[in-house]
Amino acid sequence: xxxxxxxxxxxxxxxxxxxxxxxxxxxxxxxxxxxxxxxxxxxxxxxxxxxxxxxxxxxxxxxxxxxxxxxxxxxxxxxxxxxxxxxxxxxxxxxxxxxxxxxxxxxxxxxxxxxxxxxxxxxxxxxxxxxxxxxxxxxxxxxxxxxxxxxxxxxxxxxxxxxxxxxxxxxxxxxxxxxxxxxxxxxxxxxxxxxxxxxxxxxxxxxxxxxxxxxxxxxxxxxxxxxxxxxxxxxxxxxxxxxxxxxxxxxxxxxxxxxxxxxxxxxxxxxxxxxxxxxxxxxxxxxxxxxxxxxxxxxxxxxxxxxxxxxxxxxxxxxxxxxxxxxxxxxxxxxxxxxxxxxxxxxxxxxxxxxxxxxxxxxxxxxxx
Amino acid sequence: xxxxxxxxxxxxxxxxxxxxxxxxxxxxxxxxxxxxxxxxxxxxxxxxxxxxxxxxxxxxxxxxxxxxxxxxxxxxxxxxxxxxxxxxxxxxxxxxxxxxxxxxxxxxxxxxxxxxxxxxxxxxxxxxxxxxxxxxxxxxxxxxxxxxxxxxxxxxxxxxxxxxxxxxxxxxxxxxxxxxxxxxxxxxxxxxxxxxxxxxxxxxxxxxxxxxxxxxxxxxxxxxxxxxxxxxxxxxxxxxxxxxxxxxxxxxxxxxxxxxxxxxxxxxxxxxxxxxxxx
Numbered sequence: 022x023x024x025x026x027x028x029x030x031x032x033x034x035x036x037x038x039x040x041x042x043x044x045x046x047x048x049x050x051x052x053x054x055x056x057x058x059x060x061x062x063x064x065x066x067x068x069x070x071x072x073x074x075x076x077x078x079x080x081x082x083x084x085x086x087x088x089x090x091x092x093x094x095x096x097x098x099x100x101x102x103x104x105x106x107x108x109x110x111x112x113x114x115x116x117x118x119x120x121x122x123x124x125x126x127x128x129x130x131x132x133x134x135x136x137x138x139x140x141x142x143x144x145x146x147x148x149x150x151x152x153x154x155x156x157x158x159x160x161x162x163x164x165x166x167x168x169x170x171x172x173x174x175x176x177x178x179x180x181x182x183x184x185x186x187x188x189x190x191x192x193x194x195x196x197x198x199x200x201x202x203x204x205x206x207x208x209x210x211x212x213x214x215x216x217x218x219x220x221x222x223x224x225x226x227x228x229x230x231x232x233x234x235x236x237x238x239x240x241x242x243x244x245x246x247x248x249x250x251x252x253x254x255x256x257x258x259x260x261x262x263x264x265x266x267x268x269x270x271x272x273x274x275x276x277x278x279x280x281x282x283x284x285x286x287x288x289x290x291x292x293x294x295x296x297x298x299x300x301x302x303x304x305x306x307x308x309x310x311x312x313x314x315x316x317x318x319x320x321x322x323x324x325x326x327x328x329x330x331x332x333x334x335x336x337x338x339x340x341x342x343x344x345x346x347x348x349x350x351x352x353x354x355x356x357x358x359x360x361x362x363x364x365x366x367x368x369x370x371x372x373x374x375x376x377x378x379x380x381x382x383x384x385x386x387x388x389x390x
Numbered sequence: 391x392x393x394x395x396x397x398x399x400x401x402x403x404x405x406x407x408x409x410x411x412x413x414x415x416x417x418x419x420x421x422x423x424x425x426x427x428x429x430x431x432x433x434x435x436x437x438x439x440x441x442x443x444x445x446x447x448x449x450x451x452x453x454x455x456x457x458x459x460x461x462x463x464x465x466x467x468x469x470x471x472x473x474x475x476x477x478x479x480x481x482x483x484x485x486x487x488x489x490x491x492x493x494x495x496x497x498x499x500x501x502x503x504x505x506x507x508x509x510x511x512x513x514x515x516x517x518x519x520x521x522x523x524x525x526x527x528x529x530x531x532x533x534x535x536x537x538x539x540x541x542x543x544x545x546x547x548x549x550x551x552x553x554x555x556x557x558x559x560x561x562x563x564x565x566x567x568x569x570x571x572x573x574x575x576x577x578x579x580x581x582x583x584x585x586x587x588x589x590x591x592x593x594x595x596x597x598x599x600x601x602x603x604x605x606x607x608x609x610x611x612x613x614x615x616x617x618x619x620x621x622x623x624x625x626x627x628x629x630x631x632x633x634x635x636x637x638x639x640x641x642x643x644x645x646x647x648x649x650x651x652x653x654x655x656x657x658x659x660x661x662x663x664x665x666x667x668x669x
Contacts, residue, residue: 069562072566073565094565095565095567101563103563105559109560109563109564120569121568124568168567
C-alpha cells in the first residue's frame with residue numbers, strides 16, 4: 022500500500038513535444054484516482070511515467086516514501102492493465118498469471134496458491150488452461166486484471182482498460198473494477214477518455230488538456246464547480262451549453278445580451294457580484310442541459326426572464342429527452358423528462374436555473390468567481 | 391442446373407490436371423535422380439531398366455567407399471549447415487529485435503545501408519572474404535565456412551518486419567512484470583517470432599547445405615572439412631563420371647532438407663505469410 026506523489030513532473034520528448042508538464046499530484050493511499058481528458062492530453066504519458074515506461078524529463082516522482090525517478094519499472098512494485106489487454110498470446114491463462122511471479126522467483130506452491138485465489142476472485146478458474154485467443158473480450162480483460170492483482174502490488178495502473186469492450190460489458194466491468202478496488206484497497210490510477218467512467222469510478226478526478234492538469238477534485242465538485250470552460254465542457258453528458266453574452270450594468274443589475282444578437286437575460290447583481298469587473302465586456306455563460314427548464318414543462322406561470330428558442334431536434338432516451346434548440350445566435354441542448362415530447366419547429370421559452378449558471382472569461386477560459 | 395454443375399466439374403478437372411502436370415514437371419528431376427541411382431554402373435543414361443544388384447548397391451557403395459569418405463562429407467555438411475543456420479537465426483533475431491523495438495542514433499540509416507548491401511552480388515565479397523579468412527588462418531576449418539555467412543541481411547529484414555508487428559504493450563507488460571531485456575527477448579519475442587525464425591533457419595540451412603563455391607574456396611582438396619556439394623563434385627572425374635553413384639550420393643544429400651522441410655512445413659508457410667493479413 023502506498024501513496025503516489027508527483028512534484029512538478031514533466032515529460033518532454035525530443036523536438037520539444039510536450040508529453041506532460043508540471044504535473045503536481047498527490048494520490049493518497051488506497052485512493053482511486055482517474056486521469057481523464059481527450060486524446061493527446063498527456064494522461065497516458067503521465068501514467069507511463071509513473072509506471073517507469075517513460076523517463077522523467079524533470080521533477081520528482083515518489084511511490085510510498087521512495088523517489089523512483091531512477092528505479093526501473095520492474096522494481097517499482099506496480100502492476101498495469103493495458104487497453105489491448107497485452108496478454109502473452111503464446112501462454113495459457115495460468116502461465117500469463119504466473120509469469121510475473123516466476124520472474125520474481127516465488128516458490129511454485131505460492132504461485133499456484135495465488136493463481137487459484139485470483140482466479141476465484143475474478144471467476145476465471147475454468148479458463149486457466151486456455152490460451153488468450155480462445156477467450157472473449159470480457160474474459161481477456163479479467164485475465165489482464167488477474168495478472169495485475171496476482172502480484173499484490175503497491176499500486177495499480179489502468180490504461181483505458183475498458184475501451185475495447187462493448188458498451189454493456191463496459192458498464193459491467195466498471196462496477197467489477199470498483200468492487201475489486203473496494204476489496205483489495207490498493208492505490209489505483211486509472212486513465213480514460215470517457216468522462217462517465219471518470220465520474221462513476223474515481224474518488225478523485227484529474228482533468229488534463231495539452232499535457233497540463235486543468236483541475237483536480239472529487240467527481241461532484243468537478244461537475245458542479247468546473248474551474249475552466251474546458252473542464253465544464255468535457256465533464257457531463259450532454260455537455261454544458263456555452264453562450265457568448267455581453268454584460269451590461271442596468272438599474273443596479275446586469276443584463277446578459279446574447280452576442281452578436283439575440284435574447285437579453287437579466288441577472289441580479291447580488292447573485293453575481295463578480296460580474297461587476299466585466300461590465301461592458303463579453304463573457305461565456307455556461308448552463309448544464311438539466312438546469313434548463315421550459316415554461317410549459319416546468320409549469321412556470323408568468324416567467325419574466327425567459328430565453329426564446331426553436332426546437333431543431335430531439336433525442337428521446339426513454340427516461341429522459343434531449344431537446345436541441347437554437348436561439349438567435351447559439352445552439353442549446355436541454356435535458357427534460359422522457360414524457361416531455363416536442364416537434365421540430367416548436368417555440369419554447371427557456372428558464373435557466375440561476376443558481377447553476379457559470380461564467381467564464383473569454384480570454385483565459387477560467388471561471389469568473 | 392446440370393450445365394452449371396458440369397461446368398464446375400470441368401473447371402475443377404482442368405485445374406486438377408494442370409496441377410498434376412506441374413507436380414510431375416517439378417518432381418521429374420527427383421524421380422530421375424532416384425531412378426538413375428538404382429541402376430547398374432554404365433547404364434545411367436540408357437533408357438532401360440537394368441537395375442543394380444543388389445537393388446541399393448550404389449547407395450551402399452557410396453556410403454562405404456574407403457577412398458571417398460561420403461559419411462564424413464555428410465557430417466561436415468550437417469555441422470556447417472546446422473551451426474550456420476542456428477547462429478544466423480540467433481543473430482538475426484537479436485538484431486531484428488533491436489531494429490524493430492529499440493531507438494538509437496541513425497537507426498534507420500544504418501538499417502537501410504545494410505539492406506542496400508543486398509543489391510551487391512555475393513561474388514563481389516568472395517575475394518575480400520577469402521583474404522580475411524586466410525589472414526585469420528581459417529582455411530580448412532568450420533569457422534571459415536560458417537562465420538562469413540552468419541551476417542544475413544535478408545534474415546534481419548524478415549525478422550525486423552515481423553517483430554515490428556508485435557505490440558509494444560506486450561513488452562511494456564513484461565517489463566512491469568519484472569522481465570529483464572534478455573528475458574523479454576527469450577520469453578516473449580522469440581516464441582512469438584518462432585515461425586519467422588524457423589523460416590530464416592530453414593533458408594539458411596538450405597543455403598549452407600547447397601553452398602558449393604565458398605566451401606570449395608576455403609578448403610584445399612585434401613581438407614578433412616570438405617562438405618557434400620564439394621564431395622559430390624569429386625565424382626566427376628576428368629574422363630568419366632559415375633552417374634549412378636553420383637545420383638545415389640545426391641539422393642542421400644537431400645534427405646536432411648526433405649526431413650526438415652516436412653517437419654517444419656507449417657512454420658515455414660506461416661513464416662512466409664506472416665504479417666500478410668491483420669489478424
